[in-house]
Amino acid sequence: MTRSPTERTLQASADDHRIASLAALAIALGMVDAAIPSPLPGVKPGLANIMTLFALHTLGWRAAVWVTLLRVIGAGLLLGSLFTPGFWLSLGGALASLLLLGACRVLPERHFSLVSHSLLAAQAHLLGQLLLVRLFLIPYDNILVLFPPLALAALLSGAANGLIASHLVQVHDKD
Template sequence: MTRSVIELTVSAEDHRVAWLATAAVGLSLVDAAVPSPLPGIKPGLANIVTLVVLARYGWSTAVWVSGLRVLAGSLLLGYFLAPGFFLSLTGTTLSLLTLGLARHLPARWFGPVSLSILAAFAHIGGQLLLARLWLIPHDGVFLLTPLFAGAALVFGTINGLIAAKLLAEPAPSETA
């Protein structure tokens, strides 16, 4: 057997990121399968994983998991480097930045629900801005803002509740 020249050492952290990203990718596939009344309105179930990872393992792990999810999800669903990929990337980047700031809110008062709602708004805001600047250069895109914002509030709350529920349970022992 030819020995590989490059030796990759895989740390426990890498394993964890890979498993969590897999879970997030799985949820994005479920997301894509859910019929939507309007393109762009999705439950964003994968954000539950991001929220849990942010709370348990910190912001940089959350960035890794989200980034891998966007990349692998787009490859699996066939929109890698298509407009949808950049919309997804912009939304994810902005919501990660928002989460990075919002996680410093006092945890006694603001839980995963707040983080989820703020992230959902950042996500849709980023997507609308990119759509306005690049895909549909007309203010008509903003006509959809109330719908998107309403969906962000509803799904943000639901995802936040699910994340809070998961976080209320003890962390699973990592044997994988």
């Protein structure tokens, strides 16, 4: 076969491979998230975000963005929820927390660990989703009564995921 003059070969770097495997792990954790029964719509542990935090700490913010977006799209494909309202909410929450994680880079690492990042990102995730719901899905202020209980859930899951991620990072740094 003759090579087309426009054909190009993409070389995947070592970081690309790391991002891909973290994204794959995040998708698997996303499946676990989806399988866990939830007492209230919108309350989920968000285990997949552990991989975002791990990527953030080990590979940087751009890698965290890649891992998260690949996870959102991959989980949407596997769950059959691609481009449904649930998918947009997932994407909206992910983008809001990624933006906040980007802003969090100003926090000095000496005083703030991944737990801080996780706690703040969990709240940003919730705010991004509620904003989308308020704007497009349920355009009434009534949904704001959902905020306090959901924020409590986000606080707990944010703390748990942050602790798990920083433990993983500690194990990773030792090796």
